[in-house]
Amino acid sequence: MLDTLPTPDALRAEAAIEPDPVHTGPVTKETQIIAIYGKGGSGKSFTLSNLSYMMAQQGKRVLLIGCDPKSDTTSLLFGGKSCPTIIETSARKKLAGEEVRIEDVCFQRDGVFAMELGGPEVGRGCGGRGIIHGFELLEKLGFHEWGFDYVLLDFLGDVVCGGFGLPIARDMCQKVIVVGANDLQSLYVANNVCKAVQYFRKLGGNVGVAGMVINKDDGTGEAQAFARAVGIPVLAAIPANEDLRRKSANYQIVGRPDGPWGPLFAELAENAAKAPPVLPTPLDHDGLLGLFKPEDTGGNVTLVPATQADMRGGSWAPKPSLEVIYDNV
Template sequence: MNAFAPINMTDALRAEAAIEPDPVVQGDPEVAPKKETQIIAIYGKGGIGKSFTLANLSYMMAQQGKKVLLIGCDPKSDTTSLLFGGKACPTIIETSARMKAAGAEIAIGDVCFKRDGVFAMELGGPEVGRGCGGRGIIHGFELLEKLGFHEWGFDFVLLDFLGDVVCGGFGLPIARDMCQKVIVVASNDLQSLYVANNVCSAVEYFRKLGGNVGVAGMVINKDDYTGEAQAFAETAGIPVLAAIPADEDIRRKSANYEIIGTPGNRWASVFEDLAANVAEAPPVRPKPLTQDGLLNLFSADAVGRGVTLVPATMEDMCGTSDVTKPTLEVIYDTV
C-alpha cells in the first residue's frame, strides 16, 4: 500500500467512531475530592441559558464566601464568557496541544483563571467535522486528572454540560459517578423539557446499574409563567430550585456580558435563593416521563396532537402506479 495515498474521509470517520473511549483515570482514593466538596453537573438544551445561570450562580456563591470552580464542558467554550465580560478563556485541550508541540508542560495557571473569587476554566473541543466532542470531554478530564483535580479544595465544582448530545462523553459525570448530583435548566417549551427528560432518563438508567448520581432539581429560565416546566418537575418528582423570569432587563444585561447575581442587585434574591437551594437540595431519583406524558404537558395547539400519521404507499414514492412484479423466488412444497 502506498504510504502517501489519500485517506478516504468516510473510512477515517468510521474508524474514529468505532474507537471506544479511553477509561478516565479515577485517581487514588486517598486523594479523592473531599466529601464536603459538592461536584454538580448542570445540563440543558443548547441556548437555554446554562452559561448565564452558572455564571451568575457561581458569582453569587463566591460573594457568599464559598470557594467555587466553574468548568465549561461545552465544545462552544462559552461557559465562562459572561463571567469574564465577553473575553474568551483559553481552553484546556487547545492549550495542552500547543504546549505539547512546543515541548512544554501545561500548568494550572495556563488554563484556570479567576474573577472576584470564582475560579473558571474551559475544556474545549474539536472544530466542527474534525473530531468527536464526547471524546474531547473525556480527554479534557484526563488532563484535569493530571493537573491534580482530586486534590483541589473547593466547596463547589460546577460542570456545564450540553444536554442535547447523548454520546458517552457528555454523560461522563452520570455514568462514572464523577458528580454527586445533577441540575437541569429548562424553560416552558417542549424541546428544553425533552432534553431535561432525557437527562432524567440517563440518571435513572445508571441508577439501575448501581450508580449513585441523582437529580437535585430544575432551574426554570426565561419563565413566562405558562407552567409547563413546573408541571414537568412535579411529574418527574424533582424540585424547582429557582424560576428566573423572562425579563427584558435580564436579557439586555446578559447580552452585554453583565453579571446580575451580585448582592444588592435587583435580581440578587433570585440567585441568593438559587445558591442556597443548590447547596442544600439532596440528589433524588427522578421519574422520567414517556413521550406521550411529555406531550400531555402542552395544549394540543402547541404540539399538534390532532395530526394523524398516514402511511405512504409505493405509488407515492415512485410517482407512478404500483405494479406488483412476480417473484422469482422458488417455493418448494413442504412434506
C-alpha cells in the same frame, strides 16, 4: 554502584512497616460536584455564571468548569473575554514539548475560579472525546486534591454521546441540575437527562437529579408541570425579563448580593447546595407532548400510513416474487 543497593534485610524491614491507617474520623471538608445540563441556548451559561458568582460572594470556594465545545460558559463571568481552553492549550504545549500548568488554563474573578475544557473545530474531531481528554488532564493537574466547596460543571444536554454523559455514567458528580424553559425542545433535553440518570442508577450508579432551573419563565407553566411529572423540585424560576436579557447580552453579572436580582440567585445558591439528589421518573414522548396544548405541538395530528402506490405517485399492483425457494433436504 553495587555497594549502594539496599540489603535483603533492609528491604524486609521496610516492607514490614505498616501503612498509615484509613481515616475514620469525621469528614471536615467535602466538595459538592454538581453537573448542570440543558439544551444549547437554554441559559445554562447565564445561570451558572451568576450562580457561581453569588456562591463566591457568600464566602464559598467555587470552581466553574465549562464542558461545552462552544467554550462560552465563562464568557459572561469574564465580561465577554474568552479564556484559553484546556484542549487547545494541551495541543499547543505538546507541540512545544511542555507540560500544561494550572495557571495556563484556570483563571479567577472575585473569588470564582473558572476554566474551559473546549473541543475540536467543526468536522475535525469528537466533542465527547475532547471532554474525556480534558478530564484526564484535570486529574493530572490534581483535580481530586483541590479544596473547593463547589465544583460546577456546564454540560451540553442535547448531545447524547458518552463523553457528555461522563459525570452521570462514572459517578463524577453527586447530583445533576437541569435547565429548561416552557418549550418542548428544552424539556425534551431535560427529560433525556432524567432518562440517563435513571439508566445508570439501574446499573449501580449513585447520581440523582437535584432539581430544575426554569429560565426565561413566561408563566405558561409547562416547565413547572414537567418538574412535577418527573418528581423533581424547581430550584429557581428566572423570569423572561428585558433587563436580564439586556444585561446578559452585555456580559454583565446580575447575581450580586446588592443587586435587584440578588435575592433570586441567593435562593438558587441555597437550593442548589441543599437539594438532595433524587431518582426521577422520566416521561415517554406522549407524556412530554401532553404537557402542551395539542395545537401548539401538533398533538392533534393523526399518522396516516403511506402505501406503495403513494410512493410511486400512481397505481401499483404487487408482482410475483422472483425469489427461488428450495425444498428442505
